[in-house]
Amino acid sequence: MKTILSFLILICGSVSATFAQDQPTGAWQSKSGDTIRSMIVTPGYFTIAIYTPGQFISTYGGTWQADTPDDVKFNIEFNATDKSQVGKTLNLSADFSTTSMVLYEPDGARTWERTDYGDGVMPGYWQITGREQNGKMNNMPARARKTVKILSGKRFQWIAMNTETGEFFGSGGGTYSFENGQYTENIEFFSRDNSRVGASLSFNGSLNGNEWDHSGKSSKGDPIHEIWTRTY
Structure with missing residues (x-):
């Protein structure tokens, strides 16, 4: 069963990090045509990279902290295309399951699929x-x-x-x-x-x-x- 969560997102319209009892740590991917969005989530940090095969588009990320499932604080530390976004925080709801999530962004819903669970010695x-x-x-x-x-x-x-x-x-x-x-x-x-x-x-x-x-x-x-x- 999916759970409605609170998310933090950069205002430019791409997604941030997630929180749930089933930990969101690991890697996630969302595709739209040739555009690939790759997200990595650690216990305290996230990154989003946007690119097409052979062509870099943008990236951003930062820290996140969840006081409760409905109160997630997310601070943007870098943005390749708009440094004015550094330090901003916003809330975004989402449906989350162990293997997939749907983020409800200002420009519509985006579906992400998990590609790994953040296991091993290096994450x-x-x-x-x-x-x-x-x-x-x-x-x-x-x-x-x-x-x-x-x-x-x-x-x-x-x-x-x-x-x-x-x-x-x-x-x-x-x-x-x-x-x-x-x-x-x-x-x-x-x-x-x-x-x-x-x-x-x-x-x-x-x-x-x-x-x-x-x-x-x-x-x-x-x-x-x-x-x-x-x-x-």
């Missing part, structure tokens, strides 16, 4: 906290300009942003796998370079609790060694 909100330079790992303290990576059980999205100014610097995402110490990303959208769509990037990776050691080569082919920390 969460990750922020880069260390980067190796000249053979030394340098700490990167928390600040308004940051790079984060949001993972569900099968999907990922990274975002570079400034939460104080509302600036958006770039994003990419798609599916990923993490097996036998190797983390592999399969790119489905990339705001900075659409020609990267379809590429796969593999990295060495190890987890120690909420610390992720990540090394290999960037999308440009430059060597990288980074530490990412999961906060929720």
Whole structure:
């Protein structure tokens, strides 16, 4: 049975995060013609990416908190196409079930289908906290300009942003796998370079609790060694 819930949504008309006793954490997808909307929900964060095959359109996301099923607070941290939306919150009702949901947006209802349940060892909100330079790992303290990576059980999205100014610097995402110490990303959208769509990037990776050691080569082919920390 579906339950009427309270949602928070960006005013531009695309959906945000959800809340229910059956947890909405994981990945969701909605399609309209060639347009794909991909949503990742962690216990405290969500992202929405909008794209067509080979063409990035937009992305936005932020934090969410549910005091009760009818009182969900959602703060937008980034918006690729309209930084004036950063910090705004709105309410939106929806019908939600374990595998699908219908969101009643200002321009009509939109149906989403679940693509994973956010299981595995990697799901969460990750922020880069260390980067190796000249053979030394340098700490990167928390600040308004940051790079984060949001993972569900099968999907990922990274975002570079400034939460104080509302600036958006770039994003990419798609599916990923993490097996036998190797983390592999399969790119489905990339705001900075659409020609990267379809590429796969593999990295060495190890987890120690909420610390992720990540090394290999960037999308440009430059060597990288980074530490990412999961906060929720």
